[in-house]
Amino acid sequence: MASIAPGPVLTPRxxxxxxxVDYRGTVVLAPMVRSGELPSRLLALKYGADLVWGPETIDRAIIGTTRRMNPHTHTLEWSRLPTSKLKNPALDPEQRESVLYRIHPELEKGRLIYQMGTASPDLAVQAAKMVAADVAGIDVNSGCPKPFSTAGGMGAALLKTPDLLCDILRRLVEEVGTPYEIGISVKIRILDTPAETEALVRRLVQTGITGLTVHCRTTPMRPRERAIRLQLKMVGDVCRAAGVACVMNGDVTSRAEALQLMREFKVDGAMIATEAEKNPSCFRPDAEGGPHEWRSQWRTVVTEYMRLALQVENRWGNTKYLLGQMIPGREKVYQAMNKSRCYADVVAALELEGVDGMLEHAKSVDQHLGIPQPLESKASKKARIREANKQAGPATEKKEKRKDMGAEQLEAKRVKITEPSVEPAILQQTETAAPAALSV
Structure with a gap:
């Protein structure tokens, strides 16, 4: 009797x-607070990113926002009045709303993943339903080590509460992923030992998620420390056995490198983070020039970014920050850009006045965004706020007086410090420590 040759082993999916969207075979833009805004995502897509993650958005922030189409930019925006303006409308007569999240429904269709910060299954579901109809997937952030995230039990803090994390993912799969027909995924960091990481990943892949991203650093590690990839193949194997796509993150600098690492560690996709901030062309295949032309062609990348920032009327502060990343610091235009106070200023600084009516477009956007704001002295600003507080009510005025008293007491203490009996070294420590305390 002839033997029957075994068929190919089928990997579950x-x-x-x-x-x-399937994360397999993709090189994607990582979720980043500043570089995940709309023009950065559109530029990454233009240069070859297969998918883009938006910046982490806290569940409570998106809940209660208003979703509307912006007629100037043809973008979808989720916006609300800032709390300070609701409490005291006199501080802003125009009642300008703050845009919490913005997408381009045409250019990002099927390629945008919404990342959420959450520590509550109920809030996670509420928040996800706000955007589920407009994105290709919902990703839960359980890897951010920053205090603003971990202090609320979100981000990397979820790695210490796996029961809660699994509950959040299951609820999202059942109540958002299934009815809206989109994928739910999670982004984690490696734990201290391979055994701990494996135990966590085995639990996560049983929740119904379609993808898992692993940042190859532990929670205490910072971007300047090299990624640790010793656990990566194991994580990929666990995900593959469960049919879940595995995406790697950490020290990936180009598409060519991403594809090589995906083959080496047998994972399905790769994220590019910090490299994409300064060089969005890092997503280009080598056949199309790769990322290497950026050093000589950065002006081309910056010009494309400016087109997109103006097109979507991006927040000026975010645009200026990204330009600071993309323009080499040694270039003369860097200083001129850094002094710019609005889009028209930066168009002139970059000598783009003659490019497709960009200067006129910049002036129009500046007017619509209300920039640059007129310079205001500290004295006039204090007087304006005090007058507004009077209109708001006596409670606010008393609170402002208490602040003034506290400031006067602080100033008195500073005067005492300058007495001759104080050692210069102690005085220097006092002066340098104060700003750090205030910034916490």
Missing amino acids: VPIPRNG
Whole structure:
């Protein structure tokens, strides 16, 4: 009797929902607070990113926002009045709303993943439903080590509460992923030992998620420390056995490097983070020039970024920050850009006045955004706020007086410090320590 040759071993795969996306074979833009805003995402897509993650948005922040189409930019925006303006409208006569999240429904369709900061299954579901119809997936951030995230039990703090993290993911799969037909995923960091990481990943891949991203650093590690990839193959194997796509993150600098690492560690995708801040062309294949032309062609990248920032009327502060990352510090235009106070200023600084009506466009956007704001002395600002507080009510005025008294007491203490009996070294420590305390 002739023997029957065994067929190929089929690897299980979690089904990809109709409106979702498969992370396999992708090189993607990582979620970043500043570089995840709309123009950065659009530029990454232009240069070849397969998918883009938006910046982490806290669940409570998106809940209660108003979703509307912006007629000037044709973008979808989720906005609300800042709490300070609700309490005291006199501080801002125009009642300008703050945009919490902005997407381009045409250019990002099927390629945008919404990342959420949460520590509550109920709030996670409420927040996800606010955007689920407009994105290709919802990603839970359980890897951010920053105090603003971990202090609320979110981000990397969830790695210490795996029961809660699994509950959040299951609820999102059942109540958001299934009805909206999109994928739910999670982003983690490696734990101290391979055994701990493996135990966590084995639990996560059983929640119904379609993808898992592993940042190859532990929670205490910072970006300047080299990524640790010793656990990566193991994580990829666990995910593959469960049919869940595994994406790697940490020290990936180009598409070519991403593809090589994906082959080496047998994972499905790779994220690029900090490199994409200064060089969005890092997503280009080598056949199209790769990322290497950036050093000589950074002006081309910056010009494209400016087009997109103006097109979507990006927040000026964010635009200026990203320009500071993309323009080499040794270039003369860097200083001129750094002194700019509005879009028209930076167009002139970059000598782009003659590029497709960019200067006129910049002036129009400046007017719509209300920039640059007129310079105001400290005395006039204090007087304006005091007058506004009087209109708001006596409680606010008393609070302002207490602040003034506290400031006077602080000033009195500073005067005492300058007495001759104080050692110069102690005085220097006092002066340098104060700003740090205030910034916490």
